[in-house]
Amino acid sequence: MEVSRERARRQVLNQFKHVKNCVLARELCLLVRTHRAVLEKQDVHDYCSFISTLCKEYGCAEASELCAKAAEAVLESEERHLELCELSYKKCGESRLPGRQPSERAIYVA
Numbered sequence: 001m002e003v004s005r006e007r008a009r010r011q012v013l014n015q016f017k018h019v020k021n022c023v024l025a026r027e028l029c030l031l032v033r034t035h036r037a038v039l040e041k042q043d044v045h046d047y048c049s050f051i052s053t054l055c056k057e058y059g060c061a062e063a064s065e066l067c068a069k070a071a072e073a074v075l076e077s078e079e080r081h082l083e084l085c086e087l088s089y090k091k092c093g094e095s096r097l098p099g100r101q102p103s104e105r106a107i108y109v110a
Contacts, residue, residue, distance in 0.1 A: 021058035025051045026092055029067075033085065044074045048085070055092065063091035 032039065032047050048071035055064035066088035074081040 017058065021054045022060070022092065025054040025058075026089075028054075029085070029089060029092070033089075041074050044081070045071050048074065055088075060092065063088050066091060 028047060028051050032044055032051075036044055048067055052064045052067035052071060055061075055067055066084050070081050070084035070088055073084055
């Protein structure tokens with residue numbers, strides 16, 4: 001009984017960590033991309049940097065690095081920023097809940 005309780009506890013804690021980091025990162029990323037026309041470059045930079053931190057905290061180093069590069073690129077080139085943002089978002093989509101397969105339907109919304 002105690003073993004199954006501990007396993008259930010680990011699953012809940014993993015799910016909490018996923019929501020705290022990945023779901024929040026994806027939602028914030030969507031908000032930034034959806035409203036980038038009204039945001040200043042510095043706003044986008046700040047939020048992309050924060051999103052990068054969330055990804056890194058969850059252990060998604062590649063998505064974190066791409067997001068950090070996108071945060072810097074927005075200050076210089078919107079086109080490069082969007083390319084990096086798309087790559088980061090795709091990488092983020094690959095890190096679904098532990099134990100689940102990545103979805104082939106993960107799409108980028110520009």
